[in-house]
Amino acid sequence: MVHGANAVAELLRSGEPVSRLQLQRGGPRTQELAGQARARGIDAEVVERAALDRLAGTPHHQGAAAVTRSFPYVGIE
Helix, strand or coil, X not given: CEECHHHHHHHHHXXXXXXXXXXXXXXXCHHHHHHXXXXXXXXXXXXXXXXXXXXXXXXXXCCXXXXXXXXXXXXXX
């Protein structure tokens, strides 16, 4: 889970897979992020804040949350 407008924008720029993207209806960066998603062929769900709170697991999501794959950590060895 990635949440926050800047974090989601960076995820969209990175080319990493996005399985779900929710943007807050009327959010300050909704149009910008939706455009980035469209450019990558990702359908953004525009939802009310309460739905986004549930997906992000926090009310501090800045109007954007995305589900992506787990980060592949590498051991020190």
